[in-house]
Amino acid sequence: MKNRSFVITLILITGALIGWYIYVSAQANQARSVQEVSVDWWGSAHADLTAEAFTHWNEDDPAEVPVSCAKCHSGAGFIDYIGQDGSAAMSVDAPAAVNSVITCEVCHSEQADALTSASLPSGIQASVGSGNALCATCHSGTNSGAAVSAAEAGFGADEVMADIGFVNPHYAFAAATWLGADGEGGFQYDGRAYAGQFEHATGVQSCTQCHDPHSLHMRADYESESANLCATCHSNVTGYKDYREVYVDGIDYDGDGQVEGLYHEIEGMREVLYRAMQAYSAETSQPILWADQYPYWYVDTNQDGEAGEDEVQFANGFSGFTPRLMRAAFNFQFSAKDPAGYVHNGRYVLQLLYDSIADLAGVVDVDMSALVRPD
Numbered sequence: 001m002k003n004r005s006f007v008i009t010l011i012l013i014t015g016a017l018i019g020w021y022i023y024v025s026a027q028a029n030q031a032r033s034v035q036e037v038s039v040d041w042w043g044s045a046h047a048d049l050t051a052e053a054f055t056h057w058n059e060d061d062p063a064e065v066p067v068s069c070a071k072c073h074s075g076a077g078f079i080d081y082i083g084q085d086g087s088a089a090m091s092v093d094a095p096a097a098v099n100s101v102i103t104c105e106v107c108h109s110e111q112a113d114a115l116t117s118a119s120l121p122s123g124i125q126a127s128v129g130s131g132n133a134l135c136a137t138c139h140s141g142t143n144s145g146a147a148v149s150a151a152e153a154g155f156g157a158d159e160v161m162a163d164i165g166f167v168n169p170h171y172a173f174a175a176a177t178w179l180g181a182d183g184e185g186g187f188q189y190d191g192r193a194y195a196g197q198f199e200h201a202t203g204v205q206s207c208t209q210c211h212d213p214h215s216l217h218m219r220a221d222y223e224s225e226s227a228n229l230c231a232t233c234h235s236n237v238t239g240y241k242d243y244r245e246v247y248v249d250g251i252d253y254d255g256d257g258q259v260e261g262l263y264h265e266i267e268g269m270r271e272v273l274y275r276a277m278q279a280y281s282a283e284t285s286q287p288i289l290w291a292d293q294y295p296y297w298y299v300d301t302n303q304d305g306e307a308g309e310d311e312v313q314f315a316n317g318f319s320g321f322t323p324r325l326m327r328a329a330f331n332f333q334f335s336a337k338d339p340a341g342y343v344h345n346g347r348y349v350l351q352l353l354y355d356s357i358a359d360l361a362g363v364v365d366v367d368m369s370a371l372v373r374p375d
């Protein structure tokens with residue numbers, strides 16, 4: 001079965017390659033060759049036939065990707081979503097094929113070219129331009145802060161919502177981070193101002209300016225000149241390992257006494273939030289724990305503050321969310337599940353974490369004196 005779908009995929013790709021070859025040779029002189037592009041794509045996560053993202057439904061009966069998931073988890077589902085298959089545009093109209101990776105024709109078609117905006121979970125339609133609109137359609141998550149507001153309607157801020165499970169932003173939602181307040185991806189507190197789209201600097205302002213759309217890695221050029229993209233401006237960067245050490249303003253946001261790469265400032269701020277959530281939850285319902293395993297939040301049964309193996313079990317999932325705790329949990333997860341948040345829009349992420357801490361500090365003791373909220 002695996003072999004068969006592999007061969008079918010190969011045939012589809014070959015067909016697309018031929019079409020592309022004709023199109024591209026007619027259009028571009030400078031562009032990279034179809035062959036080079038294809039090699040890059042083959043090595044990418046988008047081509048990974050074995051990935052959980054494309055095989056999660058294989059054991060279901062029938063084995064198909066449900067309508068609500070197909071836009072992002074099936075190449076065929078995306079083609080349905082944009083209406084390239086003749087169905088209505090901007091809606092998935094049927095369950096889609098499993099093992100359907102993101103092939104050339106998913107991103108290269110008439111409808112795909114025409115796509116210039118993405119519809120986000122907040123309901124905002126974000127105009128991000130062609131190319132980026134493809135990325136943002138699949139990389140914006142499934143829930144925004146608005147879903148938290150909807151879940152907490154009718155409850156007091158510290159009232160336990162017994163039947164309401166964790167509202168999860170989902171995964172790899174880079175566009176939601178990048179757009180910040182312009183996408184309203186996080187839970188934004190009333191009366192607070194949030195950073196909008198991260199403008200960064202010339203040449204690194206959008207998905208496809210930084211990510212090669214085929215390899216998905218950082219581009220190896222800056223404004224058409226061959227270069228280490230980041231080192232062009234951050235002179236201490238020699239490769240991937242240095243990205244997380246980049247900082248510009250030299251502010252100790254998490255108050256640990258050290259100016260660190262923005263990645264680490266975010267980690268530190270999240271650690272402060274985590275401790276505040278543990279203190280708050282112990283007082284209002286049950287002590288909470290986080291572990292990197294669905295459904296992420298568990299009960300700290302032995303109350304030692306640590307996630308023990310016996311505690312990280314589906315049956316021990318946390319069910320004592322109050323509205324205040326849910327907002328914090330959502331923003332915690334928002335900061336954790338885009339591990340590249342520091343480069344996509346670090347200020348927005350720090351603002352969300354800081355405001356969640358401040359919200360909890362209204363009820364339990366949290367020392368916020370050393371923390372800095374970015375402007």
Ligand code: HEC
Nearest residue numbers: 052053056068069071072137138139140141142170171172
């Ligand atoms: C807006 C696009 C989008 C929608 C809609 C969506 N997902 Fe996802 N999902 C993603 C992306 C992107 C990833 C890839 C994360 C990664 O592995 O890098 C992902 C990852 C996952 C994973 C793997 C998680 C992991 O830890 O590796 C599961 C399981 C999943 N999604 C389930 C679902 C289900 C079930 C639905 C429908 C109810 C759904 N998704 C709808 C975009 C989406």
Ligand code: HEC
Nearest residue numbers: 020024031032033034037038041102103104107131208213
């Ligand atoms: C996730 C979406 C996506 C997928 C999948 C994809 N492309 Fe592209 N491709 C793009 C975007 C966006 C551009 C425009 C690049 C830019 O802005 O420089 C592009 C540009 C190109 C170009 C022009 C050369 C260049 O590098 O700019 C060629 C040729 C090409 N794609 C071929 C392919 C082939 C062949 C495949 C399958 C092996 C493929 N693409 C898969 C998004 C995609």
Ligand code: HEC
Nearest residue numbers: 045046048051053071072078102134135138207211213216
């Ligand atoms: C049809 C939906 C779809 C589109 C369009 C799409 N992606 Fe993806 N992307 C995914 C899924 C699903 C995964 C996870 C695949 C996997 O786990 O192998 C992914 C994985 C990735 C990853 C790797 C994440 C990781 O965990 O390593 C990057 C980076 C990425 N995409 C960037 C982009 C960019 C940039 C674009 C636009 C040029 C784009 N994607 C367009 C659905 C999409």
Ligand code: HEC
Nearest residue numbers: 135136139172174175178204205206207210338339340343
């Ligand atoms: C300034 C350059 C830059 C821009 C702009 C940018 N990215 Fe990224 N992105 C990165 C870097 C660098 C990483 C890897 C960071 C790391 O692993 O520490 C990354 C990681 C990712 C990942 C993988 C994160 C994960 O879940 O593991 C995805 C998916 C992604 N980017 C998609 C996008 C999309 C979609 C856009 C546009 C909305 C975008 N990126 C804009 C630089 C950028």
Ligand code: HEC
Nearest residue numbers: 200201202204229230232233243246247248249262342343
């Ligand atoms: C054209 C110059 C330029 C390039 C290229 C560039 N950056 Fe930046 N970067 C900046 C500037 C300027 C800032 C400050 C922006 C601001 O504060 O609004 C910044 C800010 C950042 C920040 C936030 C630091 C902080 O303390 O707030 C990170 C992280 C970052 N860059 C990482 C990267 C990575 C990774 C790359 C390569 C993918 C990259 N940058 C490429 C100019 C650049």
Ligand SMILES: [Ca+2]
Nearest residue numbers: 080087088091
């Ligand atoms: Ca459709």
Ligand SMILES: [Ca+2]
Nearest residue numbers: 252254256258
């Ligand atoms: Ca610090």
Ligand SMILES: [Ca+2]
Nearest residue numbers: 300304306308
């Ligand atoms: Ca414990």
